[in-house]
Amino acid sequence: VQLLESGGGLVQPGGSLRLSCAASGITFTNYGMAWVRQAPGKGLEWVSEISGSGETAYYLDSVKGRFTISRDNSKNTVYLQLNGLRAEDTAVYFCAKDLRMGMFFDIWGQGTMVTVSS
Amino acid sequence: IVMTQSPATLSLSPGDTATLSCRAGQFVGNKLAWYHQKPGQAPRLLIYGASTRATGVPATISGSGSGTEFTLTISRLQSEDFAVYYCQQYNEWPLTFGGGTKVEIK
Numbered sequence: 332v333q334l335l336e337s338g339g340g341l342v343q344p345g346g347s348l349r350l351s352c353a354a355s356g357i358t359f360t361n362y363g364m365a366w367v368r369q370a371p372g373k374g375l376e377w378v379s380e381i382s383g384s385g386e387t388a389y390y391l392d393s394v395k396g397r398f399t400i401s402r403d404n405s406k407n408t409v410y411l412q413l414n415g416l417r418a419e420d421t422a423v424y425f426c427a428k429d430l431r432m433g434m435f436f437d438i439w440g441q442g443t444m445v446t447v448s449s
Numbered sequence: 450i451v452m453t454q455s456p457a458t459l460s461l462s463p464g465d466t467a468t469l470s471c472r473a474g475q476f477v478g479n480k481l482a483w484y485h486q487k488p489g490q491a492p493r494l495l496i497y498g499a500s501t502r503a504t505g506v507p508a509t510i511s512g513s514g515s516g517t518e519f520t521l522t523i524s525r526l527q528s529e530d531f532a533v534y535y536c537q538q539y540n541e542w543p544l545t546f547g548g549g550t551k552v553e554i555k
Contacts, residue, residue, distance in 0.1 A: 367546075374547070433544065
């Protein structure tokens with residue numbers, strides 16, 4: 332079982348990025364998938380999660396209206412579109428597999444770094 | 450739900466027992482998970498349901514508690530146990546993590 336994130340990088344304030352997380356070794360549609368971030372030297376912060384069908388999604392208040400989570404079950408991939416980026420969004424973004432939906436995370440990717448700076 | 454972990458740092462020697470606390474700002478029942486994280490690595494699930502060990506987690510790691518007060522105990526500390534530990538509630542959205550407890554070598 333593996334989760335592989337990509338898409339991070341350096342972006343100016345107000346800019347956009349799309350993060351991807353490709354899963355292998357699991358029946359992808361059975362599980363909720365989440366993004367959890369970690370600012371440099373700080374703790375973990377849940378950002379967003381999407382149900383196995385893709386019909387239901389939840390967001391951290393501070394990213395609502397700016398970030399959008401989606402998934403393509405034909406590609407076993409979950410995405411996080413980041414718009415209107417702010418300096419405080421700078422973090423390592425981890426993709427994580429939920430046991431079902433709205434529970435805990437038993438598989439994590441290695442993370443992708445997003446840096447928001449001018 | 451605000452999750453508060455204490456202490457922030459625990460300085461112990463190999464072979465010691467570590468006792469970590471996690472307090473929820475509201476009732477979460479037993480919907481509490483624990484993770485540890487080593488520098489430069491992703492978190493790893495240790496405990497869910499407040500007291501159920503995840504696959505491959507040794508019996509030296511145990512969780513207890515319910516409601517709002519939870520404890521993670523690590524017996525006979527080994528080198529791989531020195532890390533940062535996080536609790537996480539999953540009783541309601543948004544899912545929230547505690548600020549972490551660093552277990553360091555004394």
